[in-house]
Amino acid sequence: MSGIEQRAGRPAPGLRRITLPVLFASVVVVTIDISMTSTALPAIAQGLGVAPATTIWIVNIYYLAVVAGLLPSAAMGEIFGHERVFTAGLAIFAAGALIAGLADSLEMLIAGRAVLGIGAAATSATTPALIRALYPPDRMGRGLGLYAMIVGVSITAGPTATSAILAAADWPWLFLQAAATSAVATVICHRTLPAVERSARAFDGIAAALCAAMFSCLLFAIAGAAHLGAGPALAALGAAAVLAVALRRREAGRPAPLLAADLFKAPLFALSSATAIVAFSVQGLSFVVLPFLLHYELGFSQVQTGLLIMPWPAALVVMSVIAPRLSERVPPGLLGGFGLAVLGAGLALLSTIEPGAGPVDIGWRLVICGIGFGFFQSPNMLAIMSSAPRERSGGAGGILATSRLLGQSVGAAAVALCLAVSPERGVHVALWLGVGAALVGACVSLTRLIPAVRRA
Known part of the structure; x- marks a missing residue:
C-alpha cells in the first residue's frame, strides 16, 4: 500500500x-x-x-x-x-x-x-x-x-x-x-x-475556468436584479447559460464532472439540493430583513438588534443535538418538510409584530424560526452527503456549499428588490415572501418521501 x-x-x-x-x-x-x-x-x-x-x-x-x-x-x-x-x-x-x-x-x-x-x-x-x-x-x-x-x-x-x-x-x-x-x-x-x-x-483547468465564470455570471445576475436593473441582470444570466452549455459539452461523458451532474441522477440528491437552495434563500432573506425590522421599524439600536437576533441561533444550538439523532430514525424528507413549515409559521408570526413590542415578544418568534430551520439543516446535509458515493464526497460537499451560497444570495437579492419596489412595506412583503418560499421548500422536501424516490 x-x-x-x-x-x-x-x-x-x-x-x-x-x-x-x-x-x-x-x-x-x-x-x-x-x-x-x-x-x-x-x-x-x-x-x-x-x-x-x-x-x-x-x-x-x-x-x-x-x-x-x-x-x-x-x-x-x-x-x-x-x-x-x-x-x-x-x-x-x-x-x-x-x-x-x-x-x-x-x-x-x-x-x-x-x-x-x-x-x-x-x-x-x-x-x-x-x-x-x-x-x-x-x-x-x-x-x-x-x-x-x-x-x-x-x-x-x-x-x-x-x-x-x-x-x-x-x-x-x-x-x-x-x-x-x-x-x-x-x-x-x-x-x-x-x-x-x-x-x-x-x-x-478549462472546465474549472468555465465553471467559475458561469457561477460568477449567475451570482452577478441575482445581485444585479435589484441593484442594476433588468438589462444587466438578463445579460449576465444569458452569459451564464452560454457558459453552462460550454461546460456541459466539455464534460460530456466524464465519470466525475466538475459540476457533479452525475450526482443529480440520484433523485434523493437532486431533491435535497433543491430543498437546500430554497431553505437557504429563506435564511438569507431573514437575516437581511431582520435588522431592518428591528432597527428601523421597531426602533432598537444596532447593538440591541444584534442581541435580539440571538434566540434564533440559540434554538439552532439545541436542535443541533436533537435533529441528528432524529435523522437516524426519521426520513430527512419528513424532518425537512416539517421544519420548513415551522420556519414559515415563525416568519408569519414575525410579520405581526407592532411597534412597542418587547424582547420577549420578538424572542419567542425567533425561537420558532430557529427550531424550524434546525429540523431541516443537519438532516438535509446528511441526505446530500450520504446519497453520494464516498469517492465523490468532494463533489457533494461542493454542491452543498454552492446550494447554501446561491440560496442566501437569492434571499438577500429578494429583500433588496422588495425594499426598492415598496420602501414603506418592503420589510413585510419580504417576510411574507419568505413564508411562501418556506412552504414551497417544505413541499419539495416532502416529495422525498415518495416510495419511488426513496428506492432510487
Missing part, C-alpha cells in the same frame, strides 16, 4: 480530539466573516472616507470569489486531497484577511476581500468531505449536525461580534484578528488533518 492509502483513514481518537475543534474553529472564522463585514460597512465607509454605497463591492467581490471557487475547489479536493485543499484555503484566507486589515484604500480592501473569498471557497467546499472522513458512518449525521449548527450560529452571531469588536477597536481589527486566528489554524491543520482517499483523474 502507498503512504497515502495507509493514512487515508480516520485518525485515532486522541488525534480527533485535536483535529475536530481546530476544524470547526476554522469554520467559525470563515463563516462569521461575511456577516461581520456586512454589519461593519458603515464604519468601513467612514474610516476610508468613501461613500457608503461604494462599499457594497466589499461584499459583492467576496461572494463572486466564493461562488467561482467552490466547485473547482471541491474537484481539487477529490484529486489532491481534501485536507491539502482545506489547509491551503485557510492560508489563502489568512493572507486575504491580512491584506484587508492593512488596507488604506477601498481598492486594496476589495482586493483583499477577493483573496479572502478564494480561501473561503476552498475551506467551505472541503469541510463536509473532511467531516465524512473523520466520523464513523453511523455518527456522520451528528458530525454534520454540529457543522450545521456552527454555520448557522456563526452567520447569526456576526452582528453581535462586530458590535463588540468595534466598541473596542477600529474596523481593521475585524480582519486582523481573523488573519491571526486562521494562520494559527493553518499550522495545526497541516499537522493534524488526516489524508483522505484521492481520485486518480486529472484536474481539468
Whole structure:
C-alpha cells in the first residue's frame, strides 16, 4: 500500500480530539466573516472616507470569489486531497484577511476581500468531505449536525461580534484578528488533518475556468436584479447559460464532472439540493430583513438588534443535538418538510409584530424560526452527503456549499428588490415572501418521501 492509502483513514481518537475543534474553529472564522463585514460597512465607509454605497463591492467581490471557487475547489479536493485543499484555503484566507486589515484604500480592501473569498471557497467546499472522513458512518449525521449548527450560529452571531469588536477597536481589527486566528489554524491543520482517499483523474483547468465564470455570471445576475436593473441582470444570466452549455459539452461523458451532474441522477440528491437552495434563500432573506425590522421599524439600536437576533441561533444550538439523532430514525424528507413549515409559521408570526413590542415578544418568534430551520439543516446535509458515493464526497460537499451560497444570495437579492419596489412595506412583503418560499421548500422536501424516490 502507498503512504497515502495507509493514512487515508480516520485518525485515532486522541488525534480527533485535536483535529475536530481546530476544524470547526476554522469554520467559525470563515463563516462569521461575511456577516461581520456586512454589519461593519458603515464604519468601513467612514474610516476610508468613501461613500457608503461604494462599499457594497466589499461584499459583492467576496461572494463572486466564493461562488467561482467552490466547485473547482471541491474537484481539487477529490484529486489532491481534501485536507491539502482545506489547509491551503485557510492560508489563502489568512493572507486575504491580512491584506484587508492593512488596507488604506477601498481598492486594496476589495482586493483583499477577493483573496479572502478564494480561501473561503476552498475551506467551505472541503469541510463536509473532511467531516465524512473523520466520523464513523453511523455518527456522520451528528458530525454534520454540529457543522450545521456552527454555520448557522456563526452567520447569526456576526452582528453581535462586530458590535463588540468595534466598541473596542477600529474596523481593521475585524480582519486582523481573523488573519491571526486562521494562520494559527493553518499550522495545526497541516499537522493534524488526516489524508483522505484521492481520485486518480486529472484536474481539468478549462472546465474549472468555465465553471467559475458561469457561477460568477449567475451570482452577478441575482445581485444585479435589484441593484442594476433588468438589462444587466438578463445579460449576465444569458452569459451564464452560454457558459453552462460550454461546460456541459466539455464534460460530456466524464465519470466525475466538475459540476457533479452525475450526482443529480440520484433523485434523493437532486431533491435535497433543491430543498437546500430554497431553505437557504429563506435564511438569507431573514437575516437581511431582520435588522431592518428591528432597527428601523421597531426602533432598537444596532447593538440591541444584534442581541435580539440571538434566540434564533440559540434554538439552532439545541436542535443541533436533537435533529441528528432524529435523522437516524426519521426520513430527512419528513424532518425537512416539517421544519420548513415551522420556519414559515415563525416568519408569519414575525410579520405581526407592532411597534412597542418587547424582547420577549420578538424572542419567542425567533425561537420558532430557529427550531424550524434546525429540523431541516443537519438532516438535509446528511441526505446530500450520504446519497453520494464516498469517492465523490468532494463533489457533494461542493454542491452543498454552492446550494447554501446561491440560496442566501437569492434571499438577500429578494429583500433588496422588495425594499426598492415598496420602501414603506418592503420589510413585510419580504417576510411574507419568505413564508411562501418556506412552504414551497417544505413541499419539495416532502416529495422525498415518495416510495419511488426513496428506492432510487
